[in-house]
Amino acid sequence: MSKTSQQIAEICGVSRGTVDRALNNRPGINPETKEKILQVAEQLGYRPHFLAQSLVKGSTRSIGAVLFDINNRLFPQLVNAIETRASELGYFLYLTLTNKDPEKEKDCLQHLVDRKVDGILLLSVNKGEAFEQFLGKLNVPVVTFGNLVSDGIPFVWVDDRAAIRDAVRHLAAQGYEEIIYLSPPMALAGKTNLYAVEQRYLGFEEAIAETPGLLTDIVLHKGYLEEIDALLRRGDKKKVILCTSDKYALKVLLHLKQKEIRIPQDVGLMGFDNIDTLAYISPALSTIAYSSDDVGTQAVDLLVDRIAGRDVPMRTTIPHRIVQGESI
């Protein structure tokens, strides 16, 4: 690129370094200067062969993100945080979706590596030794969130176990005598990486062990609405349904409304995630909140540190808190 970038530098009256910064979308340059450089570059018909150049320079200033899907409202929130932070740091983001298919996930990772991204953010459904080896062979920095893959790969997330323990204690303190624990994704236990939902379940087991009087019902499958109906007809304890995500809590809320079962008078309801959809929901859903912005921002920061060869902590825990709402 030397000859043309020298020409651009002379025309614009700036250094080669400044031209380089503008053409590679790196920070630390006055926006007006950048604009001028890009205009001159365009007039000269200058467009560096990006990939050939990246092979030499070893950096494409781009990162990839591998997520499940964007159905659960939580994921778009995360993506926006990731995109915003990556953009601030001068990185371009490629988003790819796995639909929770382990093979598709490996395809996504390989595609991103083939396209020379500098690093990858991963919400994985894969786990285990073979997958860790697969990741190692990719030879690109990876930061995970949501589901832990390995203690040797940086991981950013909430402390799911402590969060559910706090929720159970909170519900017991509110006078609930029976907790219906709802976590349909657990039906896939053993088949896929379910770290987050498994941690929540462990937290639930720990909490009930320390609260002997509490009755519990555990619903871990897709036919949960029918089972909830049956459980609500049984006994006269003060009941609450604790859902491991707001997504399911909203489905239950809709179902109970249709059945004219009142929340919280007839049964309490609690979710997890504090997704922004809750602003429009009545009664206001009690839930566990944490900052999805912080998850996304810190994951990008860790990845950029890793790309720069800096040491980073293997665990970053995002704080959580109980949101009381009107549903318990």
Next chain:
Amino acid sequence: MSKTSQQIAEICGVSRGTVDRALNNRPGINPETKEKILQVAEQLGYRPHFLAQSLVKGSTRSIGAVLFDINNRLFPQLVNAIETRASELGYFLYLTLTNKDPEKEKDCLQHLVDRKVDGILLLSVNKGEAFEQFLGKLNVPVVTFGNLVSDGIPFVWVDDRAAIRDAVRHLAAQGYEEIIYLSPPMALAGKTNLYAVEQRYLGFEEAIAETPGLLTDIVLHKGYLEEIDALLRRGDKKKVILCTSDKYALKVLLHLKQKEIRIPQDVGLMGFDNIDTLAYISPALSTIAYSSDDVGTQAVDLLVDRIAGRDVPMRTTIPHRIVQGESI
């Protein structure tokens, strides 16, 4: 790739074409055969240099999508439809986000082209002759949706103008005497590509021209909640607020609830898009529905046709319908 793929073909007892199909993730192959081929390829340490290969073959079996953001619930729905269809057709999807920044949008397009995608789906904020030339120079098939860029680029969307005309007629038939037309994005008119919202506004003007007795108030800026408060205090006509997207209708709904203004008794409310969040909203929002799945699916189909060099229609209109709800 010839030598190794020949070797894989011999070991697996299949044709070179079948090996090619498996390694390039193309349809028309038995899943078991594909699995076997991929295993043998891995054992042989075979990994085609994807980009070098793509330069020769002229195809990477990947497409890019350029969208605003994924805040409005409509966009995740579209992305899921696009991803599903692309996957079915054996294409890998890269999603990029512009945050409605015209320069970022051009960056996204150039990044995707540099990475040799076969085609691009575009929801544009750019418009005008210079941008059309920019797109032309990219030399890659493009299909647009949401905002029209040019009559010469395939465009998939709902007939916004007819949809709003239908909505106004429907509201007049319901006995509404005054319509508050709410479209805050119009504040950016002239600065960015607002084709969809501008078409909706034209449809509104056409509809009120044919309904002489109808009073109208037009609110096209960010301070809309205060203006709605003022408008609702004024006069005694039967009023309805017609919002050009559900996103704004939900903000208005929340605001009215907080003010204890009853919907529809005190004022009617209507949205546009029928986003899936509406399932949880009470009172059920009246809106204009269309299939975001069809938008995504047909956009991908048109793009794949264009990639294959086939002629495609320049306009594809997705049907719309009024959803009555409980809010009017």
